[in-house]
Amino acid sequence: MLIRNATLADGRVRDVRVAGERIAAVEEELTAEAGEDVIVATGKRLLPGMIDTHVHFRQPGFGHKEDWTSGSKAAAAGGVTTVVDQPNTDPPTTTGDAVDGKAAFARASAVDYGLNGGVTPDWDPDSLFDRPLFALGEVFLADSTGDMGIDADLFDDAVARAAAADVPVTVHAEDADLFSEDALSRSDDDADAWSAYRTPAAERAAVERAGEVAADHDTAVHIAHTSTPEGVDAAADAGLTCEVTPHHLFLSRDDLDELRTFGRMNPPLRDEDRREALFERLADGTIDIVATDHAPHRREEKTVGIWDAPSGVPGVETALPLLLVAAADGRLSYERVRDVTAANPAALFDLPSKGRIEPGRDADLVLVDPSERRHIRGLDLHSKCGWTPFEGREGVFPEWTMLRGGVVYHGAADAFAETRGRNVRAPEDAA
Numbered sequence: 001m002l003i004r005n006a007t008l009a010d011g012r013v014r015d016v017r018v019a020g021e022r023i024a025a026v027e028e029e030l031t032a033e034a035g036e037d038v039i040v041a042t043g044k045r046l047l048p049g050m051i052d053t054h055v056h057f058r059q060p061g062f063g064h065k066e067d068w069t070s071g072s073k074a075a076a077a078g079g080v081t082t083v084v085d086q087p088n089t090d091p092p093t094t095t096g097d098a099v100d101g102k103a104a105f106a107r108a109s110a111v112d113y114g115l116n117g118g119v120t121p122d123w124d125p126d127s128l129f130d131r132p133l134f135a136l137g138e139v140f141l142a143d144s145t146g147d148m149g150i151d152a153d154l155f156d157d158a159v160a161r162a163a164a165a166d167v168p169v170t171v172h173a174e175d176a177d178l179f180s181e182d183a184l185s186r187s188d189d190d191a192d193a194w195s196a197y198r199t200p201a202a203e204r205a206a207v208e209r210a211g212e213v214a215a216d217h218d219t220a221v222h223i224a225h226t227s228t229p230e231g232v233d234a235a236a237d238a239g240l241t242c243e244v245t246p247h248h249l250f251l252s253r254d255d256l257d258e259l260r261t262f263g264r265m266n267p268p269l270r271d272e273d274r275r276e277a278l279f280e281r282l283a284d285g286t287i288d289i290v291a292t293d294h295a296p297h298r299r300e301e302k303t304v305g306i307w308d309a310p311s312g313v314p315g316v317e318t319a320l321p322l323l324l325v326a327a328a329d330g331r332l333s334y335e336r337v338r339d340v341t342a343a344n345p346a347a348l349f350d351l352p353s354k355g356r357i358e359p360g361r362d363a364d365l366v367l368v369d370p371s372e373r374r375h376i377r378g379l380d381l382h383s384k385c386g387w388t389p390f391e392g393r394e395g396v397f398p399e400w401t402m403l404r405g406g407v408v409y410h411g412a413a414d415a416f417a418e419t420r421g422r423n424v425r426a427p428e429d430a431a
């Protein structure tokens with residue numbers, strides 16, 4: 001297949017040949033071979049598929065919120081070609097058997113995937129590290145959905161075990177000792193109470209602790225869903241990498257009047273100044289990765305008071321579309337979009353076949369027309385949850401998404417090809 005005249009993230013206009021599962025050539029001009037399919041991409045952007053290093057696809061245990069079929073379709077429709085699933089399922093992914101059990105569900109995935117291992121007091125590191133983990137994480141330094149928060153000693157142990165196994169660690173960095181007791185007296189219908197409770201100081205302290213433990217064990221630690229400029233700067237100062245979510249980049253406490261409990265997540269939405277400072281750090285290169293923390297809950301589960309609502313919002317289908325609008329508006333370069341969604345996650349998490357449009361790499365590609373914006377509507381999206389915190393915002397959605405040489409999502413028809421995702425750490429295990 002030949003994709004002709006596509007504009008790449010760096011502005012070069014190129015012809016791209018896909019042969020089998022790989023990118024075969026990227027040249028100023030390529031001549032179509034006899035019988036070769038040609039896609040004319042004049043005026044359109046061709047990007048590497050997004051690698052979303054942080055999703056919660058909920059199986060096993062919570063398939064009513066999301067399953068691997070619905071979650072991975074949402075991913076493909078949003079231009080995401082690789083997802084990494086988190087361990088707070090039921091059972092939690094803390095033993096080798098639990099990884100095997102989740103792997104059976106993940107075979108339904110429409111996109112490539114990695115599976116993370118998790119840590120609880122009764123985890124089994126021997127069998128866990130015997131499996132092809134993407135990373136150890138998210139390791140919860142405070143309780144979130146699933147109540148997997150652990151203490152300082154176990155965190156230290158876990159990082160030591162991961163370092164010995166040469167597996168990277170990702171950390172949910174909040175320190176519950178620094179949550180605001182005062183906020184607990186706020187009323188159940190005060191949607192801002194969650195943001196008041198889980199403070200910026202709690203994030204910063206936990207990032208600093210993660211930095212100390214990483215240094216003690218001389219190993220790679222990555223901070224998940226960093227939500228404050230203080231957290232990002234503390235990570236950078238400690239030599240840690242970090243990710244931010246679209247909701248912390250595009251939403252703030254100002255949106256909670258409208259979002260109500262549908263804006264409750266961990267870490268919570270921050271004030272507008274912090275949101276802006278986070279966006280600056282995205283644009284200037286301080287932030288390494290955008291990952292969605294796609295954490296769907298059913299509408300009826302969210303429709304309770306702020307203190308009882310489950311934490312988490314969906315995001316896997318809307319991340320790249322929102323970033324592409326920011327790029328089209330000149331608030332972010334297309335190169336930054338490529339780096340934070342694809343090139344950096346591939347480099348940091350050792351996926352040499354993914355993340356860039358270069359000969360020899362997997363043909364994981366997304367074609368978009370930046371002049372075609374669509375209003376985001378929860379009911380149009382493919383997650384089981386049926387809602388989005390970005391309702392009514394604009395997105396640039398894929399015309400198509402290609403996974404290893406095959407189109408897995410056709411935008412015009414809103415249609416998906418047959419399922420063919422593989423575990424990126426164990427491609428030979430594919431069904």
Ligand SMILES: NC(=O)N[C@@H](CC(=O)O)C(=O)O
Nearest residue numbers: 056144145265266295311312
């Ligand atoms: N972020 C959230 O608010 N929720 C996540 C868990 C997590 O990432 O902490 C979930 O699984 O629901």
Ligand SMILES: [Zn+2]
Nearest residue numbers: 138144172266
């Ligand atoms: Zn988390």
Ligand SMILES: [Zn+2]
Nearest residue numbers: 054086138293
């Ligand atoms: Zn998460």
